[in-house]
Amino acid sequence: MKTKEADVLVIGGGAAGLGAATEAAKEGKSVLLLEKGNRLGGILNQCIHVGFGLSLFKKELTGPEFSYELLELLKKEKAEVMLESIVISLKPDLSAEVLSKEEGYLKILPKAVILATGSLERSAGAIGLSGDRPGGIYSAGEAQLLLNLKGHLVGKKIFILGSGDVGLIMARRFSLEGAEVVAVAERNPYLGGLLRNKVQCLDDFGIPLLLSRTVKRVDGKERVRGVLTVGLDEEGKEIAGSEVYYECDTLVLSVGLIPNWGLLKTIKGEKSSSGGPMVYGGLMSSIPGLFVAGNSLHVHDLADEAYIEGVESAKEACRYIDGEKDFREGPAIVAKEGIAGLLPGNLHFSEEGKAELCFRPKLPLVDGELILEQGGKTIKKLFKMKWLPSIMEHLTITKNLLINYHDPIEVTLRRKA
Numbered sequence: 001m002k003t004k005e006a007d008v009l010v011i012g013g014g015a016a017g018l019g020a021a022t023e024a025a026k027e028g029k030s031v032l033l034l035e036k037g038n039r040l041g042g043i044l045n046q047c048i049h050v051g052f053g054l055s056l057f058k059k060e061l062t063g064p065e066f067s068y069e070l071l072e073l074l075k076k077e078k079a080e081v082m083l084e085s086i087v088i089s090l091k092p093d094l095s096a097e098v099l100s101k102e103e104g105y106l107k108i109l110p111k112a113v114i115l116a117t118g119s120l121e122r123s124a125g126a127i128g129l130s131g132d133r134p135g136g137i138y139s140a141g142e143a144q145l146l147l148n149l150k151g152h153l154v155g156k157k158i159f160i161l162g163s164g165d166v167g168l169i170m171a172r173r174f175s176l177e178g179a180e181v182v183a184v185a186e187r188n189p190y191l192g193g194l195l196r197n198k199v200q201c202l203d204d205f206g207i208p209l210l211l212s213r214t215v216k217r218v219d220g221k222e223r224v225r226g227v228l229t230v231g232l233d234e235e236g237k238e239i240a241g242s243e244v245y246y247e248c249d250t251l252v253l254s255v256g257l258i259p260n261w262g263l264l265k266t267i268k269g270e271k272s273s274s275g276g277p278m279v280y281g282g283l284m285s286s287i288p289g290l291f292v293a294g295n296s297l298h299v300h301d302l303a304d305e306a307y308i309e310g311v312e313s314a315k316e317a318c319r320y321i322d323g324e325k326d327f328r329e330g331p332a333i334v335a336k337e338g339i340a341g342l343l344p345g346n347l348h349f350s351e352e353g354k355a356e357l358c359f360r361p362k363l364p365l366v367d368g369e370l371i372l373e374q375g376g377k378t379i380k381k382l383f384k385m386k387w388l389p390s391i392m393e394h395l396t397i398t399k400n401l402l403i404n405y406h407d408p409i410e411v412t413l414r415r416k417a
């Protein structure tokens, strides 16, 4: 069997993997980037709308344009890239088995691994959608790929379930291509995606957003004929008599992305409250030397942030290779009230004495205050008039704020008293 050695193995060539490979190579490590598809860029290739690159390049780019700029950065460094090469297993000793179109079956022996395998879409089965399974039910990403990369419009009269960003963006794409988007239904009483996407993709096209409403049943045998929707009360229970039937030939599901960390599950990696793998200081998973970045860690709203997280994970992987082992020593981070998807599990300070944490507000909150406490004493406060679950929050903590290096830090978000 053929084997290959590398300092850093990066799995996945989307925004996060490109950031990781570029940074690790810049730091002088030997890098192998494996991508199962036939080109780099990941999900960016099918996102032909603008909205990328604002923080990295200070200009608004489409997904493919953003990907091009990232590839130009990678080309400046010395990193080996293998396309059409899928990692099929990872072991706790970090060795990876790969099936490559060009080189066949390979074993990679790296010193550190960065998992950047992106996310998966929730399917009809995953949300327990009732009714038949006729033709005409697609996930939003699937419909996007078919339309933007293969030129197939999935329907003429389309109902969208879920108000996540992918669904909102697809509502506009379908409209621009001449399809009628009947409505977008959202089970929560608030929007799932970014406000700018609601304004630009629904309001500008006169597409109704139905909050606190879901699809109760899909109607149709060979092909979708319509959907029966139902209103939901504050506890998310169906309201009797609130059913409304919408005629349509297609149902598009935009009901959430799930971190794709299957490769870690087989080696019993710990799971976080965000549904992705647990990471400790420096984005290192529960397996020493194995780092996670991008959507395979937690779903990012912005590709720029996925790229930056890839860069950060690579810096930490290089520190690990250079002998640093205390990634789990810094203070633990504990979510108390109003916080979802808090990461990492503990703080690992950089040489400049800085560490970052991120989270999403559990619910929309007006006049909310974020409070960080250690041993019952407040060490940091942050007030904002609006907190939204659709926006991932990042917070930098400096070491000098800590009262005791080893005590856990409790994080709370609540309405300001």
Ligand SMILES: Cc1cc2nc3c(=O)[nH]c(=O)nc-3n(C[C@H](O)[C@H](O)[C@H](O)COP(=O)(O)OP(=O)(O)OC[C@H]3O[C@@H](n4cnc5c(N)ncnc54)[C@H](O)[C@@H]3O)c2cc1C
Residues within 6 Å of the ligand: 011, 012, 013, 014, 015, 016, 017, 034, 035, 036, 037, 041, 042, 043, 044, 047, 049, 050, 051, 052, 053, 085, 086, 087, 088, 116, 117, 118, 119, 141, 144, 165, 166, 169, 263, 293, 294, 295, 296, 299, 300, 301, 302, 303, 304, 306
């Ligand atoms: C529809 C949609 C619209 C968006 N709009 C915007 C926007 O307007 N602005 C913005 O900033 N962001 C936007 N985003 C978010 C942004 O695109 C993502 O956050 C970011 O691109 C994710 O990058 P990633 O590298 O984590 O994952 P991905 O891009 O999914 O990359 C993962 C890569 O890993 C590869 N892979 C997976 N498993 C393996 C394996 N076992 N072996 C080898 N390779 C593997 C995959 O083939 C893929 O190429 C949007 C996202 C979507 C889905």
